[in-house]
Amino acid sequence: MQDGLRRVTAHGDSERPNQARLFDYYLGGAHNFAVDRTLAEESIAKFPVAEMARTIRSFSRRVVRLCVEEYGIRQFLDLGSGIPTAGNVHEVAQSVDPSCSVVYVDHDPITVAHARTMLRENLNAAIVQADVCDVGAVLRDPETRRLIDFTQPTAVLMVGILPHITDEPAGVVARYRAALCEGSVIALTHLTKDVEPDVVGRLVALAHSLGTPLVPRSKQDVEELLCGVRLLEPGLVLAAHWRADGELPGTSATADASTYGAVGVVVEQAEGRA
Template sequence: MRCAVQDGPKRVTTNGDSERPNVARLFDYYLGGAHNFAVDRAVAEESIKHFPVAEMARTIRSFSRRVVRLCAEEMGIRQFLDLGSGIPTAGNVHEVAQSIDPSCNVVYVDHDPVTVAHARTMLRDNLNAAIVQSDVCDVGAVLRDPETRRLIDFTKPTAVLMVGILPYVSDEPAGVVARYRAALCEGSVLALTHLTKDVEPGLVDQLLNLSSEMGSALVPRSKQDVEDFVCGLKLLEPGLVLAAHWRADGELPGTSALADASTYGAVGVI
């Protein structure tokens, strides 16, 4: 595990990529991270003027932190697979889990080479955390990757986090969820969030437009759609609800009602 005190954030070389905004670096900026460039900050600040995307990012990250704490503190889980992780920036899975038990193993998965380069730089001193460059929909490739096999034993309870990634899965997302579920043993956890279309259409449309401009397609889904993903799991209370309110204990990370209402969240036990 890395030392708690560091000289400063590790940096990845830009190799010319500083001229193009990147979705993962945008979210890093929204979350208060240091792994972003001027072009990302400019796009982020412009987007914030029009809709509460930063608050939405913080809502999702807050949900993730609560899930990881629950898994590590109350359920004794010591293995985490974070799918579509983006840059493991402020409040990331390995920092939360390893603050509870330094032996916790964390595998991040992302397909974007820029994101992976940043993450590998950040994680290079942490033997219990790694990132796999792969499409999360290629479940076999993710599970067979040497880093996954090194850090995760699927015969033991594992927490699979699908936080913020499913709206980017346009083709049979329920099948993708089911294939990860099939790899998990009893006592494992699957946690997910999903952008909802059951909210003011203007907010969703603006987010879809921003994502399209960044070269990514988002698919918002209804609560019924998300219920299908978790069918058969034992959902922890309070079930499938707005992510901002899932075991928040009065902690609402955003100040915007639209941001709080934009995303569903649920945690299920195998």
């Protein structure tokens, strides 16, 4: 990892590494620059960050397909989406049913600019530039209102974003859950601090070098984020093994052990929707 990496500015440029473009590179995407590839390769040489990214993406694909095929969900809100690169939500969902609507949400203007270019010809997919913790802003955005009807079942994907929320993540999850009708789905992954502390520490350091907070949490901590949903089998487990059906993405044991995953169905709201 390089020392003294400069944080991406609000406008960004091709001389500074960007976290979303790093993730894009780890997944085999083309929306990255030389500076991103250099840092990515340095990181890959030290710990299995690319395998970790592929584990998360594989989990997301399985969840999206489950939502469409088994639960009839046609609306997706992908929080902290990054660049919608290979195997993204709208590609998976719309491959099953082209009518599926997807709203990506990310606060980074560089990520949003990339995504808007990629999505400009897809009328059923859009990206909203917002802080995912500002739930009201996300839900009220014109693109969200255009594509998602919250009186109908919706899947909210919190894949990889919760470790970046340092203050009261349970409250953020609860506010999104309160906006959902019964039968909706919340899916999440979370970096664990229970195992592989050296690898997790390196990932935290990499995120810090890019000006991004990253907080690993224990399984008990993650369980507390899942109040108000009925967990689908097999519950909160390692994301690599969640309904993998023998199709593990070929990651290392270290990468497999780094991230929890769970999917829950929203039960009847006791106090109504927010």
